[in-house]
Amino acid sequence: MHTQWEHRYAQRTQRMKGSAIRELLKLTELPGVISFAGGLPAPDVFPIDEFKRACMTVLEKQGPQSLQYGSSEGYQPLREMIARHTSRQGIGVTADNVMITSGSQQALDLLGKVFINHGDRIIVEAPTYLGALQAWNAYGAEYITVESDEYGIVPESLAEALRTSPKFMYVLPNFQNPTGITTSLERRKTLIEMADRYGVPIIEDDPYGQLRYEGEDIPSVCVLDNQIRAQNGVYTGNVIYLSTFSKILAPGLRLAWVIAPADVIRKLVLAKQGADLHTATFNQFVAYEVGHGGFIDQHVLTIRKVYSERRDVMLDALEEHMPKGVKWTHPLGGLFLWITMPKGMDSSEVFKIAVEKEKVAFVPGYSFFPNGGGENTMRLNFSYSNPETINEGIARLGRVLKSIV
Secondary structure, X not given: OOOOHHHOOOHHHHHOOOOHHHHHHHHHHOXXXXXXXOOOOOHHHXXXXXXXXXXXXXXXXHHHHHOOOOOOOOOHHHHHHHHHHHHHOOOEOOHHHEEEEOOHHHHHXXXXXXXXXXXXXXXXXXXXXXHHHHHHHOXXXXXXXXXXXXXXXXXXXXXXXXXXXXXXXXXXXOOOOOOOOOOOHHHHHHHHHHHHHHOOOEEEEOOOOOOEOOOOOOOOHHHHHHHHHOEOOEOOOOEEEEEEOXXXXXXXXXXXXXXXXXXXXXXXXXXXXXXXXXXXXXXXHHHHHHHOOOHHHHHHHHHHHHHHHHHHHHHHHHHHHOOOOOEEOOOOEOOEEEEEOOOOOOHHHHHHHHHHHHOEEOEEHHHHOOOOOOOOEEEEEOOOOOHHHHHHHHHHHHHXXXXXX
16 A cells, blocks of 8 residues: 555644745855855854863763753753843742743744644734744634834734734744844833733743843843732743743754743643653753853853844945835844835845845745735844855845846
């Protein structure tokens, strides 16, 4: 018998779509292509020497334990370290509020598994992070999109969306992927107040929060919400908070964390046990060894310096090479900026010309809109390429757009 596998796939696979970003990453392997498509941290800021030391220390002192199965919640000292760091920000959490995941993408998938029934409405920005959409499509999520401007989610648009009885709201307030926009303090407070009024929980995704290059830090939505709800300083919030070591240490570790009420953590742990039992033990031990002595705080300063320079180079190059009618965001941090071309232009068509004629790549913006739209937009990454490459790549992109606009 020759099995016809296409007749045996679950119905949910019909909602699974390949990541345009992951496919575009293949272009970085083509000779001569300058790619602004990926969300890649710069490999030249990976703390390789620190990892060498940490790996040897872990193997010498905790070799058997680090190579053994671990708990589904995650390595206790690492969870305690994250809880201490979070408490410094103003959220009184303990290790019981922290779960380690195999990257933020797994955290998003587990949240979908725990919370989303087929047909549940989820509020997201338009555009929003593509990885969240990919994670939740398989669970049958329906997306209610809200408008954003340079200050974040527009309150009038949010009020309309909240009246649809959504399961939860998903936001990226700091240097949003894909736009690079930062939600203002006033908008964050409004978001919390409106979510509370309608009884809608918030999932705050904050992978870039420590990568600010200008301006003052703004408290996270989780911190602000905790100031309203905390009982004797203990976190009981309406906000589930996600963050990651991928942007401040290295993405190859596949280490992230969830902060949530203890009962939510227990449900997520049950979901994780059915997924991968636990996050890689050795990676957790190494991350703790690297991070527990304060190294990460110092290393983040190095990352900020490198990425800030690259952002500035890209912004200057855009000013020099872009034709009239093309606009872009000015991110205060993070890894990305967002380009908007004149209406009627199609970034997927521009992409084909850019790769074929000028060997420069980006992510067409429509990928980040769950309900359609964004055809005249694109996302550029500035963290991965060095300044010389950024200048050359933007010059190439400018030539393409000048030939079309």
